[in-house]
Amino acid sequence: MFTGIVQATGTIAKLIAQGGDVSLRISAPSLDLSNTMLGDSIACSGCCLTVTELELQSFGVDVSRESLTGTTLQDWQLGTEINLEKALRAGDALGGHYVSGHVDGIGKVTSIEEDARSLRMEFEIGAPLGRYVARKGSICVDGVSLTVNEVADRNGATLFQVNLIPHTCSQTVLRNYRVGTRANIEIDIIARYLERLNHAQ
Numbered sequence: 001m002f003t004g005i006v007q008a009t010g011t012i013a014k015l016i017a018q019g020g021d022v023s024l025r026i027s028a029p030s031l032d033l034s035n036t037m038l039g040d041s042i043a044c045s046g047c048c049l050t051v052t053e054l055e056l057q058s059f060g061v062d063v064s065r066e067s068l069t070g071t072t073l074q075d076w077q078l079g080t081e082i083n084l085e086k087a088l089r090a091g092d093a094l095g096g097h098y099v100s101g102h103v104d105g106i107g108k109v110t111s112i113e114e115d116a117r118s119l120r121m122e123f124e125i126g127a128p129l130g131r132y133v134a135r136k137g138s139i140c141v142d143g144v145s146l147t148v149n150e151v152a153d154r155n156g157a158t159l160f161q162v163n164l165i166p167h168t169c170s171q172t173v174l175r176n177y178r179v180g181t182r183a184n185i186e187i188d189i190i191a192r193y194l195e196r197l198n199h200a201q
Contacts, residue, residue, distance in 0.1 A: 002043045004096030004138075004145025006083040006172045007031055010044075012076050013058060022063045024049075024076075029057040031084050041101065045082040045173070046143035046184035047071050048101025071103045072142075072182050081173045083143040096145025097138040103184040104192075105129045107141065109177050110159065119164040120149070121177065125185055130158020132187040140186035144172050 014025035026044065033054065036042075040051045042059065047067060053060030068074045076082070088094070107123040114120075123141065125133070133139060133151050139160065140146070146162040153159075169175040177183070 001088045002048070002085050002099040002101055002143070003088055003092075003094050004085070004099045004140050004143065006085055006144055008084045009081055009171075009173055010058075010084050012078055012080045012082070015076070015078055018062070021065050021068060022073075023052075023060060024063060025053070025058055025060050026082070026084075027058045028084055031086070033057070033059060036086065041087040043083075043085040043087075043099070043101045043143045045072065046099075046101065046103055046140055046186055047073060048087075067103075070105075071184050072106060075182060081176065083172050085143055097140075098189050099140045099143070099145065099186060100189055101143075102186065104132075104187050105185050107183050107185040109179050109181045109183070111179060112177065115163060117166055119169060120161055121164060121174070122159055122161045123183065123185070124157050124159050127153060127156055127158055129185065129187065130160070132191040133158060133160050134188075134191075137191070138188045140184075142173065142183045144168065144174060 008031035010026045010028035013027040016023045041048050049061040051059050052062055063073055107125040110124045111122040135148055135151050137148050139148055148160050150161040
């Protein structure tokens with residue numbers, strides 16, 4: 001379990017194809033790995049991945065074919081910068097919202113506008129996923145916990161807007177996004193369970 005509060009950014013230092021899936025080495029000099037162990041989970045731009053190798057300033061992970069096809073990991077190359085968050089531990093502060101690290105779909109940036117000192121960014125996602133997005137609800141974009149400002153359905157898709165304050169821009173890779181950038185999207189876990197409970201009745 002994660003909070004959507006990014007702790008550091010890292011870069012893809014090695015990418016090895018392994019017969020349909022890949023192994024990654026992630027350079028993370030700004031992430032405290034002193035209490036990290038093999039088998040621990042780290043959210044990598046919103047994707048929960050298991051640590052398989054560990055060094056002082058980097059770690060390795062294996063990425064399954066399922067993760068490659070359902071997330072933006074398929075786009076990652078050497079040098080790609082990603083958001084990083086270690087798993088929530090008992091007693092840690094919950095500053096964002098509960099995030100599972102299980103990506104629900106891929107969104108695309110459709111517009112970016114300055115809004116005072118913030119950036120207002122709009123994303124497009126498929127309508128089946130869009131039904132879970134609510135104004136003033138929580139959403140996770142590439143591992144970042146954000147609040148939805150506006151949401152609208154248009155031409156068979158859903159558009160939602162979020163505001164990025166200067167701190168978010170400086171501490172995450174969202175500062176590099178441009179129109180057309182693809183991002184991993186995870187809906188609020190509460191919405192997912194509410195639907196399941198609804199169908200069970």
